[in-house]
Amino acid sequence: MSGYVGEFISILFLAFALGMDAFSVGLGLGMQQLRLKRIALIGIVVGIFHILMPFVGIILGQFISEGIGQITILLGGLLLVGIGSQMLFSAFNHELKKVIEPVGTGLLILSFSISIDSFSVGLGLGMSGVKTALVLLMFGAASMLLSWTGMLLGKKVRGLLGAYSEILGGSILIAFGIKIIFG
Template identity: 55%
Template sequence: MAEIFGELLTIGLMAFALGMDAFSIGLGMGMFKLRLRQIVKIGLTVGLFHVLMPMLGIITGRFLSDKFGEIAAYIGGGLLILLGIQMVLSSFKKEENSLISPVGFGLLLFAVSVSLDSFSVGLSLGIFGAKTAVVLTMFGAAAAILTWVGLFIGRKVQGWLGSYSVTLGGAILLAFGIKLLFM
């Protein structure tokens, strides 16, 4: 029972970490003064992409695991470490707010951009044999909820929390990558 709880906690924290990108970008997009219907659509779209991208990663990771065995486990941990470092470093860069409008093609571009890192995490989880349905459900739900929260808060605080949320997400992924490699 403790093992199942530990795995759910780990996956939940990873889902939270991955959703922090969507949250931070949602903060900026919240300044567009979106209608409630648009906010719901944006959150659902981001959640869907946070299901599709890690699913592709898990499938690829399982294939690699079957073919390359133990070496693939080190690759998976290394990917999480690199992704965590990249997220932390990107949070310190000064970037202009996105000019992408969160409708039509702009919404798809937004959803893909915030879910690309979930492909890499899915790849790592596929290598380690994580439970696919649990992972995808938690990733999608966390991304949708954090996107909605970001959009609503963005309307109020004008984005001052954004870089800190990406730093937190990167630190969580970095820690899990280290844990997978050394424990």
């Protein structure tokens, strides 16, 4: 029983780590003074993409793991460490990024770009044989809630937490990857 609790807690931390990108983007979007209806829609679409992208990654990861064997656990852990490291480095990148309007195709592109790292994480998790339904529900819910929180907070705060949330998210991914590798 404690094994299931440990796995649940690990997946919960991972879901929130991946959702930190959505939180960061949400902070920036919230500063554009969006209406509450638009905030709700953006959060739902981001959540859906955080379900779809890791699902494709998990399926592909499971397919790969059947052919490769035990080395996939190591590769999955290394992949998570790499993604977490990239998040940490991008938090210190001070270049200005082009703002995409969160409407129509722009919303889809924005959601895709926020959730692309969850594809890679899904790939790594698919290789390690994690419970797919639990992961997808937690990834979607966490990213949706964190994007809503970020946008609502962004309406109040003007840019204080953006980089720090990416640093926290990257650190959690690195820790989870190390746990998988040495686990």
